Amino acid sequence: MENGSRSHTGESQIISSDSSSRRGGWITFPFIIGAIMGLSLAVGGWLSNLIVFLIQEFNVKSIDAAQIANVVNGSSCFFPVIGAIIADSFFGPFLVISISSCISLLGIVFLALTTTFDSLKPQSCLIGSEICQPTSTLQYTILYTGIALASIGLGGTRFTLATMGANQLDKPKNQATFFNWYFIGIYFASTVALTVIVYIEDNVGFKWGFGLAVAGNVIGLVIFLSGTRFYHFNKPQGSPFVGLARVIVATTWKRNLPLSSESKDYCYYGHEGVTNRVATTPSRSFSFLNRAAQKAEGDIKPDGTIAKPWRLCTVQQVEDFKTLIRIMPLWSTTIFLSTPIGIQGSLTILQALTMDRHLGPHFQIPAGSVVAVILVSGIIFLALIDRLLCPMWKKLTGHFPTPLQRIGLGHVLNVFTMAVSALVESKRLKFSQDHPGATTVPMLALWLFPQLVLVGVGEAFHFPGQVSLYYQEFPSSLKSTATAMISLVIGIAFYLGTGLINLVQKVTRWLPDNINNGRLENVYWMLVVIGVVNFGYYLVCAKLYKYQNVQDTDADGSLESDKKCCFFFF
Template sequence: MGEVAAELYTQDGTIDIKGNPALKKDTGNWRACPYILANECCERLAYYGMSTNLVNFMKDRMGMANAAAANNVTNWGGTCYITPLIGAFLADAYLGRFWTIASFMIIYIFGLGLLTMATSVHGLVPACASKGVCDPTPGQSAAVFIALYLIALGTGGIKPCVSSFGADQFDEHDDVERKSKSSFFNWFYFSINIGALVASSVLAPAPRRQPAHPAQVLVAATRKLGVPVDGSALYETADRESGIEGSRKLEHTEQFRFLDKAAVETQADKTATGPSPWRLCTVTQVEELKSVVRLLPIWASGIVFATVYGQMSTMFVLQGNTLDASMGPKFKIPSASLSIFDTLSVIAWVPVYDRILVPAVRSVTGRPRGFTQLQRMGIGLVVSMFAMLAAGVLELVRLRTIAQRGLYGEHDVVPISIFWQVPQYFIIGAAEVFTFVGQLEFFYDQAPDAMRSMCSALSLTTVALGNYLSTLLVTVVAKLTTRGGKQGWIPDNLNVGHLDYFFWLLAALSLLNFAVYLLIASWYTYKKTAGDDHPDAIAKGGAHD
């Protein structure tokens, strides 16, 4: 009977939309994914349509200086990637991923509608003087920022759920579906960058979902501070399945032994009729919390990478504004449009990585994924450094050309084609395929089964903090470099500034971040479900990369 059930139903705890065990033949797998991918694809199409040109909008239509415009963009971008914590909490604890996505999509659409009115309806659009200097009223500014932050809130309900919801469609206990799950994350990121015009209101007709549960380990461990830990006598359910709905049993690990106290069964627990979950937890509950704690250093290492990524919507655009954007005698390409080369880079790299690079590396390493997840993210961190170096070299050449020709006016265009920016965009796209896609898969894979939305949201907050770090860096750099009446690195007139120094600073921070990442990755222990070996773990050598 058990073998028949294994053939008919998924074995990883997923259930269908009605709460019943998910039937393999009727739910999930690739049949459910087109709708999920289309939803994310259209949401990202709207997001990038705004964000890539937002810094110029803040300058030209809201009358802001370069530094202020860049900081407003990164503050908004950071909020877009911190609100996923709200959406993840609602998805894991109350609504589930399906209804969280549907609900927050409505908020997103309201924000888009208001932003459209704020930029097109007479009375909401700021009046500009003949010289192009704009002075928006408080009401006009409020309309723009309310719209932007409604969009940020809408994003918060969608982003942490879609990748996890899509990955839930593949059963980890089925060899074929497990391989498909790994491939899904590559094509998920591919679909984001394609931006196909598919209706964003449709979701999967027969999805699988993972139910959620609260954690009580910290309270139980704290209440047993004086209790010694015996690793061989920790409490766990006797059943084959975990006592936590939606979670598989996890094997005990030696890290963070303090938390093991929560699973120590005292005499009082044994004599009690039904011990309180706030006093006694299972090994699986403890290991789930350990999994989250182990993720935090890896999470922190993505912040600097996200800061580098954020320059595409700020400093790259400002740099492009000073270059020759002409394409023939009558047409000029907007500097914000060059982000298309980041998109094209991702579109090119995803199939190359998935269909060529992974099989080639797999033949050498013997690992199903080719690279381990941590190796994949580390490669992206290294690649991102070269994007900053490319931007810095271009800026150095631009400043030398300015000095040679005396082009120090704020509106002087340097006779260097804007297409020399293409390499820095293309390199960031390559880095994304390694680091961002690796993060998506890593945080989903290593998260507790019933906390996957929350951990996906946690991975997204690196982008939020990366944007906030960019704001902090720009603010500090502007303050320090303008002392004594100096122009500073990032003045309104970049022709008399030193934007190259800012790019060198980010390259140096990226190098330092990678060095720290190597230490973190060597310490990390992969989560291991009972009876399974993690595909990235090294046999007989622990679970370290």
């Protein structure tokens, strides 16, 4: 910029005054990627092995530990929605990410303390006995405070970082490329956590593993703050949800107002809730909502502004509300798409604990590390889809697969995954029955890999499809919320999974504390049935849905957002 002022002295003041607006671009990429990798390493260090940690360090029963892990995973996925709303509405992504990283750091430090000081955890159970020292109130307080703070911190960082990174770039193609590398960073860091850190926790000690998680959080926070001078900061314009709420109130208030077909009778401008996009005429779908933007006596001041915002909205606010209504049925189908995955993740770890995890005479795979197969297969198949399958699809059909098609393939693979899981569990249970009393079933844990690979392949289809759909279709004022919608789905899915497991335990004998005495394969077959029904529901919703924000089409009619076939998402 100094060189520019020497050669163009007449423009120096303009350059100076616009310096803040010229921030952003690819120079911010290393800081965003470095931050997400450090923070993902920290999250993986404490969350991925939580079931084993609770069983070994706090004497929690296996099914209870799996249920606790599901609740924690669910909470960790709900908090990003809150973080996104706060970032969109009040403080902006940068401040939310900075504060949340500090909260996450404090929570992991609490967890590290429970592994460092013997007074903060109960004594181990006697070998061969179920008699264990009860956990004290103080010990539970430190444990759950650490988990809560770490979950809240996660909520304010991961998905808000995704939006902040995309905000640094202007072109959809560059944003797509950013999402690719951004989530490659998440997958890579999570894989390291699931393998290296979990191995250290199982073989050296949880205090060393949690210590590495603390270090990862600190490194991620430092890298993120180091890029402050380069970031472009979007100013929040107040809560977009207030504008959406006004649509409901105004529609109710004017429910008896006759609808007008004249465009001049509707409000298009007027207060801070107006988004960057400007709707020209109200659409005919959900026409009863158009009353919220229809002008009535006393709604407009003499200067042309809105007199009572809760009685008159803009057409754009109404159209944004309609967009959310249209996409909600599709969004709801992804809840039962993610529920089986959440249930399978925790139950697979319990299966691995009962199986032979040795690779050679001296190395044993940590039970918490087996789910790393999902990440590895996800990375491989995301690359294959992006470089091989999508171009092949384009040659055969003339266009790239749409987000809805990608999500549909994810549904099919999800059903197939649960069927394979049921067959593998039937074989594991047969080995267990053939060797009664054995603490370890003489069956290699490698048998679990095919179902985990299928999970990764399915995620490579439906997660990118979901983030592409929401980011493309959501109103511009809700972009942070759009990227967090996947997190909300996963959070609800974990809670539903927890409730479903509780229901199964109450009405059946399929899930005792010792799964060798149960019928876990029946749980998987139940999930197959749920998946088939949900896929049918999805097909109906997808058939009825019409894309709302089809922009920047190329010569062959394909969406600009589809030119990059895949968004990586975890």
